[in-house]
Amino acid sequence: MKTTPRRLLAGTIALTTALLAAACGGEDAGRQAASNELTMMVPLFGTAPDPAGEVQQAVEKIVGKKLKISWVPNAEYGDKTNVVLASDKIPQVMVVQGKTAAFVQAAQAGAFWELTDRLDKYPNLKAKSEQSELNASINGKVFGIYRVRPLLRSAVLYRKDWLDRLDLKIPETVDDLYEVAKAFTEKDPDGNGKKDTYGLIIPKWPTPVFCSSSPYNVIETWFGAPNCYGDRGGRLTPTFDTEEFYAANRWLKKMVDEGLVNPDFATLDSAKWNDPFYQGKGGIIIDVNVRASQMYGLLKEQDPENYGDKLAMGGNLKRSDGQKFSHPFDGYNGFLAVSKQSVRTEAELDDVLKALDRLATKEGQALLANGIEGRNFKLENGFDVPINDDDPAVKTINNDVDFAFVQLGTWATIGMGVYEQMPTNEAERENLRLRKELVELDLQTAVHNPALPIVSPAYVSKGAVLDPIVSDARVKFLAGEITEEQLRAEVKRWHESGGDQVVAEINDLHAKLGGS
Structure with missing residues (x-):
């Protein structure tokens, strides 16, 4: 949904008020950031996962924190983002789907941590591509961990x-x-x-x-x-x-x-x-x-x-x-932005980034993109092979991965997961080979x-x-x-x-x- 200049002005005024309030009385938010809980807002493309479900438990084990996730249907995500940005309840981490006017104003007003030159100390969060990180920046300043997408597809x-x-x-x-x-x-x-x-x-x-x-x-x-x-x-x-x-x-x-x-x-x-x-x-x-x-x-x-x-x-x-x-494409699809309202100090920021760095390990990204090895898939020659398809619990895992948790991935996406799904016949194997060949060829003439x-x-x-x-x-x-x-x-x-x-x-x- 488009945001009118009038609504943007109102949102900016509300955001400034919220930031001042947070500056005066942010102890409670600081305690939350230092706790064992990570609050997030994430787009949802299917049914919201059970907070006690297998996938969330597995993600929490890797992150080392309890997750409190606000799942927002994707069709409503833009409007919800604008509402949250103008409130005093910005979660610690938000999936931001793009450089919208509302987000840019919020970031430049100080609502989110600037991460320029901060991510190199986190091995799994540092930029995979300088071009993509630059593309995702706001006038050269980084306000989020970009979610990798191929530069050409x-x-x-x-x-x-x-x-x-x-x-x-x-x-x-x-x-x-x-x-x-x-x-x-x-x-x-x-x-x-x-x-x-x-x-x-x-x-x-x-x-x-x-x-x-x-x-x-x-x-x-x-x-x-x-x-x-x-x-x-x-x-x-x-x-x-x-x-x-x-x-x-x-x-x-x-x-x-x-x-x-x-x-x-x-x-x-x-x-x-x-x-x-x-x-x-x-x-x-x-x-x-x-x-x-x-x-x-x-x-x-x-x-x-x-x-x-x-x-x-x-x-x-x-x-x-x-x-x-x-x-070519942008090389990213939104980013994970860290709120200054809920994450008040450098120490708290480091704590949150370390948690996100653990999630961005190969183990974490495979969980977000493929699921739980041995439950809904097995590895065969480096490929993801679905298993236990008739098990209702596995169907729930597949739903949670494909339509929800994959959105937390910074370099794991549907179609670009850590493990490609095993091609089921020669035509699919040839298509996978051709896909990689065409990408390399077309990158040479990318505009x-x-x-x-x-x-x-x-x-x-x-x-x-x-x-x-x-x-x-x-x-x-x-x-x-x-x-x-x-x-x-x-x-x-x-x-x-x-x-x-x-x-x-x-x-x-x-x-x-x-x-x-």
Whole structure:
């Protein structure tokens, strides 16, 4: 949910009051930090775990503290975060999902410990990647332990059985992709004698910003547009101020106009993005490479014998002229921030960081990502092999790991756990090998966003107004509701509504960071 400037102002006033109150009477919070309890706020994607459950007990044993976790449904997490930040009840550790305006204001107001140059003494918390830590920073200052994600995981999934039936190869260029999408739409790839399929599947993107990992942004990168911001003539320039941005969207609009994209692309729930693919309605998804594992599971339920023949994967695509620009990711997905309100002294901070460091050991991260060895999985040749699937208690463990505790991991994530899940057939083994190969290849042409570490004050105050302007106009342009001239007018409105100030501040802050 977007936060209006009025709500941000109210939140900042409340936060300042709360910090003053904590400064005057923080003994109780200090005692809590020094106790054997660790309070946390964490997003939840399923059913909340039992505090006395097997996984929580195992985590507590590693951490060396009792955990008091506030599990918040992910759909409500943004709103809850804003409420908590404006209160006097900030837990010791919060999972912060991104550099939102509310968090940036809170951090800069002193609500969280600055961890710049502090984490090197904790072997499992120090940065795994300098680039990712910089990306996760706020103007070069670290206010949380970032949760590792691959720097590059963009890929394209295809219906392999459709490619085979039509004697088509995995695309290498955007022109190839267009031709495959056209064939998937017009040449009866499922062989049912009906014209009831289409090529590319795009969902409604949940975050209305022009900097994201949406298929739109990936395609724009392929065409040579900046990844959010890029150096144009020695100045960081927004992607939509480049002609490559418009070339990419003209190409995609042509596909929409010709019916090569799902007609409900502006409204399709992203939670149902897989449905047209495994149901045989659409044949191409531009997303993350780990979606292949998820798709194999769905296809296996549908056709246990032949599911391995229905999925193919390719990497980032070349432009028509043969140049390749690959779309990377941020290298992190939020972070664990430590509250100054609940953790009052350097000694208490050290105590909390030591607990998080124990959780970030290989043993701890494997627990968060895979579960309890010998209970819900066993190791076989370095792979995670599920066991005891019929045991109701094990099903609970799997739920607790997959949808809850994995969110505490700083380098263990679904699809990127300490132990990969054992491939069940040759197609999955080949996909795992290919995934690693494509990542290494595409990293060579990755277009990183130099503005990622930078937080513009103007953007903090005006981002909620600015964000939807271009992203909404882009969808309207693709849907044929506005012309390219009107799209360009909306870009101009973005600049006039505060965007010019944002760009100026980003360039000034980028220069202060050394222009790296």
